[in-house]
Amino acid sequence: MWPFANPPSPQTPLPPQSSPKGFLPKAASHSYQKTPYTIKFSLHTPSSETSTRPVNNNHLIQILCNRGHLKQALLVLSGEPNPTQKTYEYLLLACARENSPSDASAVRRRLIEDGFDQDPFISTKLINLYSQFNSLDDAREVFEKTREKTIYVWNALLRALALAGADEEVVSLYREMGRSQIAFDSFSYSHALKACAGSERAVREVHGHALRRGFSSCVHVSTTLVDAYARLGWVSFSRRVFDEAPVKNVFTWSAIIACYAKNGSPFEALELFRSMAGANVLPNSVTMVSVIQACAVLLVLGHGKLIHAYVLRRGFESIVPVPNALIVMYAKCGDLELARRVFDGIRKRDVVSWNSMILGYAIHGLGREAIQVFEEMVDSGVRPNIVTFVSVLGACSHIGLIEEGQRLFESMASEYGVTPIAEHYACVVDLLGRAGRLNEACEIIEEMRIEPGPAVWGALLGACRIHNNVELAERACEHLFGLEPTNAGNYVLLANIYAEAELWDEVNRLKKTVEEKGLQKVSGCSWIEVKKKIYSFTSVDELNPQIELVHALLVKLSGEMKESGYVPNTKLVLYDLNDQEKEELLLGHSEKLALAFGLINSSKGETIRISKNLRLCEDCHSVTKFVSRFANREIIVRDVNRFHHFRDGRCSCADYW
DNA sequence: TTAGGGTTAG
Numbered sequence: 021m022w023p024f025a026n027p028p029s030p031q032t033p034l035p036p037q038s039s040p041k042g043f044l045p046k047a048a049s050h051s052y053q054k055t056p057y058t059i060k061f062s063l064h065t066p067s068s069e070t071s072t073r074p075v076n077n078n079h080l081i082q083i084l085c086n087r088g089h090l091k092q093a094l095l096v097l098s099g100e101p102n103p104t105q106k107t108y109e110y111l112l113l114a115c116a117r118e119n120s121p122s123d124a125s126a127v128r129r130r131l132i133e134d135g136f137d138q139d140p141f142i143s144t145k146l147i148n149l150y151s152q153f154n155s156l157d158d159a160r161e162v163f164e165k166t167r168e169k170t171i172y173v174w175n176a177l178l179r180a181l182a183l184a185g186a187d188e189e190v191v192s193l194y195r196e197m198g199r200s201q202i203a204f205d206s207f208s209y210s211h212a213l214k215a216c217a218g219s220e221r222a223v224r225e226v227h228g229h230a231l232r233r234g235f236s237s238c239v240h241v242s243t244t245l246v247d248a249y250a251r252l253g254w255v256s257f258s259r260r261v262f263d264e265a266p267v268k269n270v271f272t273w274s275a276i277i278a279c280y281a282k283n284g285s286p287f288e289a290l291e292l293f294r295s296m297a298g299a300n301v302l303p304n305s306v307t308m309v310s311v312i313q314a315c316a317v318l319l320v321l322g323h324g325k326l327i328h329a330y331v332l333r334r335g336f337e338s339i340v341p342v343p344n345a346l347i348v349m350y351a352k353c354g355d356l357e358l359a360r361r362v363f364d365g366i367r368k369r370d371v372v373s374w375n376s377m378i379l380g381y382a383i384h385g386l387g388r389e390a391i392q393v394f395e396e397m398v399d400s401g402v403r404p405n406i407v408t409f410v411s412v413l414g415a416c417s418h419i420g421l422i423e424e425g426q427r428l429f430e431s432m433a434s435e436y437g438v439t440p441i442a443e444h445y446a447c448v449v450d451l452l453g454r455a456g457r458l459n460e461a462c463e464i465i466e467e468m469r470i471e472p473g474p475a476v477w478g479a480l481l482g483a484c485r486i487h488n489n490v491e492l493a494e495r496a497c498e499h500l501f502g503l504e505p506t507n508a509g510n511y512v513l514l515a516n517i518y519a520e521a522e523l524w525d526e527v528n529r530l531k532k533t534v535e536e537k538g539l540q541k542v543s544g545c546s547w548i549e550v551k552k553k554i555y556s557f558t559s560v561d562e563l564n565p566q567i568e569l570v571h572a573l574l575v576k577l578s579g580e581m582k583e584s585g586y587v588p589n590t591k592l593v594l595y596d597l598n599d600q601e602k603e604e605l606l607l608g609h610s611e612k613l614a615l616a617f618g619l620i621n622s623s624k625g626e627t628i629r630i631s632k633n634l635r636l637c638e639d640c641h642s643v644t645k646f647v648s649r650f651a652n653r654e655i656i657v658r659d660v661n662r663f664h665h666f667r668d669g670r671c672s673c674a675d676y677w
Numbered sequence: 678t679t680a681g682g683g684t685t686a687g
Contacts (some may be wrong), residue, residue: 144678271681274682304683341684345684376685407687475687
């Protein structure tokens with residue numbers, strides 16, 4: 021009878037003394053063709069009592085592999101002199117399932133003895149297996165040793181390298197393929213494009229080849245092309261590939277929607293989502309994640325809620341990335357309560373769910389709540405990762421939780437095995453720097469084991485801006501100007517610090533440098549949703565039909581506020597103007613225009629929600645506090661970093677941002 | 678035999 025009444029556990033070794041002939045070592049016997057044992061289970065219906073008799077050891081190995089008994093299969097292999105290609109295929113598949121590199125090595129040693137290392141089919145499987153184990157050297161070796169390199173073998177190595185992120189090697193292998201005269205197939209283009217999406221030259225090269233060889237219309241290739249151009253930020257190229265694709269499926273549509281959502285064009289993303297329905301292509305959970313992201317970029321709660329309703333109708337809320345995206349969307353649109361409700365409704369939260377909720381609290385300045393969620397995360401057994409610490413440390417710095425932040429930073433590596441990267445150091449420098457502990461912030465930078473990047477020096481510069489430290493700001497800028505030569509923001513910040521110190525020669529020198537270098541400052545832009553329409557404002561924009569009314573209201577408010585103690589912060593204006601002119605410029609800031617427009621066009625008691633593309637200016641912050649008291653309004657402003665909730669003359673950030 | 682689109686930070 022079959023030696024195991026019940027299927028053996030993979031850990032159970034076979035006792036050698038009880039080995040039937042078929043299990044004997046290879047050299048011991050060759051008379052094992054018919055295995056006289058009955059298997060008390062069938063391959064496909066394990067619960068049934070159907071008997072299956074293996075015809076020979078090859079068959080037995082295949083059955084054992086299928087049943088998850090790899091160790092036993094290997095024992096049988098050791099007694100089988102003529103394993104077939106199919107037997108090796110099963111064995112390699114089982115190694116992949118068991119995720120066992122050591123068993124894979126044993127199988128490979130044996131298949132080399134049998135000459136199967138020259139079988140391109142087996143080589144393909146081996147390369148895939150080594151790719152799974154992240155053993156690129158082994159994958160390369162298998163490839164090199166296979167004399168007959170079929171397109172499958174080439175594609176397998178392309179895929180392995182692409183998955184491992186060895187992008188440059190993928191491109192050079194792709195070029196080698198071209199020289200080798202092998203006929204490419206659509207898979208070759210898909211794999212190559214995935215890896216070269218960061219290089220303009222490589223994408224255009226592969227696109228050109230695919231066009232010439234007639235593969236660009238293949239739906240897999242066109243989808244990857246849409247994605248490759250999207251990742252380069254070449255939205256119009258993505259769109260052209262999409263428009264010209266003869267076949268568009270849910271993948272193609274999802275790729276183009278993601279392209280717009282990620283490249284700052286949420287309106288187009290939502291428009292395409294509507295067109296998709298018109299083309300009778302049903303969206304899936306992946307499509308919905310990009311659509312939700314588009315709503316998060318748009319910051320318009322109404323649209324997001326409609327999309328959420330659709331998600332619920334289609335049952336996508338049980339697919340974790342979907343609620344994860346919803347948490348971020350609600351948090352970014354200013355409704356933390358709804359974000360929390362989605363978070364609470366997730367049955368099996370993954371690390372991204374937790375990180376998203378922590379981020380939500382962080383951007384709303386609720387540091388203690390963020391830490392509490394972090395602690396719940398740890399208690400629930402989910403391991404924090406790099407992103408977790410960026411968010412939770414950011415939460416601490418947003419509200420000035422210095423001791424807590426330092427404690428978390430110190431525990432990162434020791435308790436959680438997460439090695440700090442530059443962003444974590446930047447959070448701590450920001451945390452100490454904002455609190456005025458600039459010397460300690462500098463010590464942290466000096467002690468860093470990695471190169472402090474622009475994030476770290478930028479955090480120090482920001483702290484110098486708050487505490488008017490010219491000398492240290494200049495030191496930070498020595499690094500920043502070298503690291504980010506085209507970032508005009510650093511020059512503006514330093515100019516602000518000089519202006520505060522009334523070093524006007526230095527201000528002018530910096531302004532001249534910015535001009536000479538042709539650097540473009542990002543101009544401030546704010547937007548507001550009124551009666552389901554979105555209005556955007558810039559300081560030079562006079563297009564809004566109510567702009568006169570808006571200006572008049574601001575002048576009136578300014579007068580009233582001055583009587584209550586408001587002093588316009590004219591030092592923020594870096595132009596050589598008199599105080600009156602500076603005040604006028606300050607009143608023209610985009611966030612003030614949006615605020616006045618909101619006051620004019622909303623009903624009493626209604627919350628005003630404004631978004632801004634840059635950090636909220638200090639003068640606008642003061643004005644918004646005044647207005648929240650004067651007009652008895654709740655005003656929520658989202659700037660590039662976080663939310664400010666204004667009520668009764670106070671802001672949730674406690675002027676700490 | 679193999680493939681394409683998605684979630685968290687900065």
